[in-house]
Amino acid sequence: MPDPDLDVSGRRCAAVVANGDRNGVPVGVGAPVEAIAPCSGTTWTRVGTVDDIPRLGSRVVRTRGEDIAVFRTSDDRVFAMHDRCPHKQGRLSQGIVHGTSVTCPLHNWVIGLDDGIAKDPDEGCVRTVPAKLEGRDILLAIVA
Numbered sequence: 071m072p073d074p075d076l077d078v079s080g081r082r083c084a085a086v087v088a089n090g091d092r093n094g095v096p097v098g099v100g101a102p103v104e105a106i107a108p109c110s111g112t113t114w115t116r117v118g119t120v121d122d123i124p125r126l127g128s129r130v131v132r133t134r135g136e137d138i139a140v141f142r143t144s145d146d147r148v149f150a151m152h153d154r155c156p157h158k159q160g161r162l163s164q165g166i167v168h169g170t171s172v173t174c175p176l177h178n179w180v181i182g183l184d185d186g187i188a189k190d191p192d193e194g195c196v197r198t199v200p201a202k203l204e205g206r207d208i209l210l211a212i213v214a
């Protein structure tokens with residue numbers, strides 16, 4: 071069975087895939103990704119364009135070690151965080167985006183997109199990944 075994280079040349083790569091469809095056809099393919107960037111120093115990696123994500127939607131960027139959920143708000147801001155809910159590991163990329171939060175699809179915890187913190191009364195947090203737009207391009211602080 072082929073490794074879904076390898077591209078056609080056998081390199082590990084980041085692929086932006088359809089929301090919740092881990093075997094779907096990538097809608098954008100970024101540079102090879104090896105690991106999350108260390109805290110000191112930031113390397114920005116292009117992972118696609120904002121047009122790859124519907125407003126109030128999300129996509130998944132696969133890295134070597136983990137999946138990163140990238141979200142687009144109604145006013146075209148982008149946020150990224152690890153694609154695991156702090157409650158029971160639900161896929162936040164399959165949640166509902168509203169304002170600057172996402173509601174987990176499994177048990178409805180609400181997670182702040184900007185800080186990764188679960189909203190009261192729930193407790194916990196998700197590690198966020200710095201994200202920014204350069205024009206229409208989405209850049210994440212991950213090591214290429």
Ligand code: FES
Binds near residue numbers: 155158175
């Ligand atoms: S796994 Fe997300 S709320 Fe339970």
